[in-house]
Amino acid sequence: MSKDKQFVTEITPQGEDFSRWYIDVIKKAELMDYSPVRGCIVFRPEGYELWENIQRDLDRRFKETGHRNAYFPLFIPESFFQKEKEHVEGFNPELPWVTEAAGEKLEERLAIRPTSETMFGHMYAKWIQSYRDLPLLINQWANVVRWEKRTLPFLRTSEFLWQEGHTAHETEDEAREETMRMLTVYREFVEEFLAIPVIEGEKTPSERFAGAVNTYSIEAMMKDGKAVQAGTSHYLGTKFAVAFDIKYLDRENTLQFAHTTSWGVSTRLIGAMIMVHGDDRGLALPPKVAPTQVIMIPIGPAKTRDQVVGRVDELYADLKKAGIRVKVDDRSDVSPGWKFNEYEMRGVPLRLELGPRDMENGQVVLVSRVSGEKRIVRQENLLAEVETMLADIQRDMYEKAKKFREDNFYDVETLDEMKASMEEKRGFVLAGWCGSAACEKQVKEETGATSRNIPFEPEKKKSKCLVCGEHAEHTVVFARAY
Amino acid sequence: MSKDKQFVTEITPQGEDFSRWYIDVIKKAELMDYSPVRGCIVFRPEGYELWENIQRDLDRRFKETGHRNAYFPLFIPESFFQKEKEHVEGFNPELPWVTEAAGEKLEERLAIRPTSETMFGHMYAKWIQSYRDLPLLINQWANVVRWEKRTLPFLRTSEFLWQEGHTAHETEDEAREETMRMLTVYREFVEEFLAIPVIEGEKTPSERFAGAVNTYSIEAMMKDGKAVQAGTSHYLGTKFAVAFDIKYLDRENTLQFAHTTSWGVSTRLIGAMIMVHGDDRGLALPPKVAPTQVIMIPIGPAKTRDQVVGRVDELYADLKKAGIRVKVDDRSDVSPGWKFNEYEMRGVPLRLELGPRDMENGQVVLVSRVSGEKRIVRQENLLAEVETMLADIQRDMYEKAKKFREDNFYDVETLDEMKASMEEKRGFVLAGWCGSAACEKQVKEETGATSRNIPFEPEKKKSKCLVCGEHAEHTVVFARAY
Known part of the structure; x- marks a missing residue:
């Protein structure tokens, strides 16, 4: 029992220090480790397998919507960044540079890609000649680097893994349709697979991707009330087409600039999932993404052990065969309680x-990680019962996260109300905004919260700007964010 | 018809210029394009999908042999390379260096990884404490960079994609067993999946991986008679364990250095596959790796077109559902001949x-890309017939490649014989070697061929060194290589 107790106290409670809880959990569950390179982590097998599962499901969704994967170079010549003014201004402060190779100084510095709009732009200009070459729908799974000052494992690291979709279209309408299609793909994936409810909306101009005409995002609420931007989709207009000369002959044989989009999600989804579902006992993984969905633990005294383990192994084989990700822990040198x-x-x-009594009765006990609910089920129905309970857990985790978000979502009319709300309560705030950068900046300076997005479907429409009291052009979600 | 003719002549015949044939084919089939970064290519969707298929099958084999994936940082601090003397000497001439980031000069230069023994070594030293932590079996799918002077798409590029397995074990025996296990995994994969016969053997000391005790390889013969090293597996002894202090408490509670291995294959497999199977008409892809396994082409006059296309679509749906990678080309603005x-x-x-007559007779025509063999089969048996024919093609491609290798494999006794053989005939040479670096070097200088490996199962054992005539310690395969 002392071992069990010690175990629990190794994780800082969320209520005591959420950041320490997070680090305790991801280290203890062996999801990651710090590396000797500043701001870079090692994705250990338990953590990387989460990413593999995310990749598999997302990749299927990309392919179902007509995209194909490709791979573009890691290095981007310095001159490429100069071609799109906003893009270079946005990314320059974060770039690492290769200046030497094979013992010689390079003639032109090479950036490690922070994102690949410029490289795709260069190649698309070569590949696209006519409307017949459009739409061009390519995705890339890759590592990218942004030299961050403050880092947090998974949520903000200097090197991270992501996917970046880059598409080119004949018309603005088609490109805008693609931008929204991929935002929807992201929302459905994050809600269905990671059990995280998100708010879809458009970013304010100050929070736009560097070089985008419009940036859309999905935003999720962590258990400390802070926001994580879980995915973004950008309509780039003809900005990158003009910068990189992506032109095509249209159906009337006239040369036109293509309309382009880009969209991405990254390994920060892993961090978000942990902060949405975890609790003081540790991680809580939605069944769809969990590397191990079912852990089987034989219990009871030594004299019945072989018999029990034998039966567990049979049931294991049945579940495994049906595609359930299942493991057995039949170690005899640690107690069932320790394993639990x-x-x-x-x-x-x-x-x-x-256990032995379950053997006699032809039953097993199933216990939910999240709710603690126990179901005693017949062994002959095991597969169906397991599938039902996993589906229930997946749904319950989503509902629980949604309720948490609703409980921590506040309506405010003025900046003073917002300040009071942010001081007393964690969570998101819905407020009116006139549209001026000055008012947005003041909110940030006085509350530490930034505009997350202008939701497509706000709970209610606000009529006045929370700062200046003028007409509210937009109803905005504000929150402190990772 | 003029279009068809023009089409064929765009590819340089292999017999005229094999290198030009290769570049013509990979560009025309849209597998890759040159990038604006020296020595780096873009893997276009048709090329990248080959890599995705390779990854999927290899990854399954790695997991079946107990390995898990992880992800380690792209950057390696300069000091890490200094820790293993042979390793730094081997890789230093090829490293690109990041010297600045976010506007500041770095205190220590960071190399872009050319391989990750050092980073894995550093982390393994943290993770491994006791024999209970062993074996540690981790693989990584990643991009790596080696600043090459002469590059060739897929076969030798500055940035390439690969997997690198890194394992640590209690004993030399276990580590050696792992080294051979993974060589076998590679051989089986390359032979079964890519239909390329390979020669398994050990590298001579001069061709060893920088820092390895033993390096083993599989070697394949291209259609121009040159060799491609298709995969390597290294027993690293305790060299990296000593350099990075990977120690564990053994079963007798004594501190021991771990024995480590590493092994890798890369996107050069794509190049090898093209050079082994391609012909003057273009690419020839083994069914198991082909992104499209079956192309369906409706033929016949306009009046029966709708009916034929309707039936093709039905058959397409059946094949698709059964997991065949199938496409329909029903464009009416290009001729069937052009499509063929x-x-x-x-x-x-x-x-x-x-076509319409096939409709009437309830049949379809199946044509093999490689042999040109036609089979007229009943529509109701289509799936089984397609599966059989794909399996036949896969096997035939392997057999054909094996026969080509046998036909171009020569036995020589002396350096003069070898020089004559290399001048008159393309191919591999089997010869005796005394084991001295001087004799090996002389072979290279006078013939341009390098020792490929010391095969485990040579056709025959040679008794005398081809250069000095002394006792042959080894029987070696020599060839010019990519």
Whole structure:
């Protein structure tokens, strides 16, 4: 029992220090480790497998919407960044530069890509000649680097993994349609697969991607009330087409600039998932993304052990065969109680216990990681019961996260109200905004919160700007953000 | 018809200039394009999908042999390379260096990883404490960079994609067993999936990986008789363990250095596959790796067109549902003949033709890309017939490549014989070698061929060194290589 107790106290409670809780959990569950390179982490197998599962599901969604994968160079010549003014201003402060190679100084410095609009732009200009070459719909899974001052594992690291879609279209309408299509793909994926409810909306001009005409995002609320931008989709207009000369002969044989988009999600989704679902016992992983969905633990005294383990192994084989990601922990040198804590800490959604009495009764006990709910089920129905319970857990996790967000979402009319709200309560704030950068800046300076986005479907429409009291052009979600 | 003719002549015949043939084919089939960064290519969707298929099958094999994936940083601090003397000497001449980031000069230069033994070594030293932590079996899919002077798309590029396995073990025996296990995984994969026969063997000391105790390779013969090293597996002894202090408490509670291995294959497999199977009509892709396995082409006059296309679409749906990678080209503005050439050039293994007479007879025509063999089969048996023919093509491609290798494999006794053989004939040479670096060097200088490996199962054992005539310690395969 002392071992169990010690175990629990190793994780800082969320209420005591949420940031320490987060670091405790991701290290203890062996998702990551710090690397000797500033701001870069190692994705350990338990953490990387989350990314593999995310990739597999997202990649399927990209392919179903007509995209193909490709791979573009890591290095971007300095001159490329100069071609799009806003883009260079946005990314220059974060770039690492290769200046020497194979013992010689390079004639032109090479940036490590922070994103690849410029490289795609250069190649698209070569490949696109006529409307027949459009739309061009390419995605890339890659590592990118942004030299960040303050880093946080998964959520903000100097090197991170992501996907970046880059598409080119004949018309503005088609490009805008693509921009929204991919935002929807992201929303559906994050809600269905990661069980995280998100708010879809447009970024204000100050929060736009460097070089975009419009940036749209999905925003999620963490358990400390802060926001994580979980995905973005950009309509780039003809800005990059003009900068890189992406032109095509249209159906009337006239030369036109293409309309382009880009969109991306990254390994920060892993961090968001942890901060949305985790609790004081550790990780809690939605079944769809969990590397191990079911942990099977034989229990009972030594004399019945072989028999129990034998039956567990049979049930394991059935579940495994049906595609359930399942593991058995039949170690005899650690107690069942220790194991219960261990796999709860690691976030395994469902625990299966089988003891001698269960053997006699032809049953097993299933326990939910999140709710603690126990179901005693017949062994002959095991697969169906497991599938049902995993689906229930997936849905419950989403509903729970949604309720948390609703409970921590506040309506304010004035900056004073917002300041009071932010001081007393964690969470998101819905407020009116006149549209001026000055008012937006004042909110940030006085509350530490930034505009997250202008939601497509706000709970209500605000009529006055919370700062200046003038007519509210937009209803905006504000929050402190990672 | 003039279009068809023009089409064929765009590819330089292999016999005229094999290098030009290669570049013509990979550009025309849109597998790659040159990038604006020296020595780096863009993997276009048709080329990248080959890599995705390779990854999927290899990854399954790695996981079946107990490995898990992880992701380690792109950057490696300069001091890390200094820790293993042979390693730094081997890789220093090829490294690109990041010297500035975010507007500031870095205190320590960071190399872009050419391989990650050092970074894995550093982290393994942190993670491994006891024999209970062993074996540690991790693989990484990643981009790596080696600043090459002479580059060739897929076969040798400055940035390339690969996987690198890094494992740590209690004993030399276990580490050696792992080294050989992964060499076998590579051989089986390359032979079964890419239909390329390979020669397994050990590299001579001069061709060893920088820092390895033993390097093993699989070597393949291209259609110009040159060799491609298709995969390597290294037993690293305790060299990296000593350099990075990877120690564990053994079962007797004594501190020991771990024994480590590493092994990798890269996107050069794509180049090898093209050079082994391609012909004057273009690419020829083994069915298992082909992005499109079956291309369906409706034929016949306009009046029956709708009916034929309707039936093709039905058959398409059946094949698709069964997991065959199939496409329909029902464009009416290009001729069937043009399409035949197009998909032959792109290497699609199987063509399905359906015309009005086939409709009447309830049949389709299947045509093999490689042999040109036609099979007229019943529509109701289509799936089984397609599966059989794809399997036949896969096997035939392997057999054909194996016969080519046998026909171009020569036995020599002396350096003069070898020089004559290399001048008159393309291909590999089997010869005796005394084991001295001087004799090996002389072979290279006088013939341009390098030792490929010391095969585990040579056709015959040689008794005398081809250069000095002394006792042959080894029987070696020599060849010019990519």
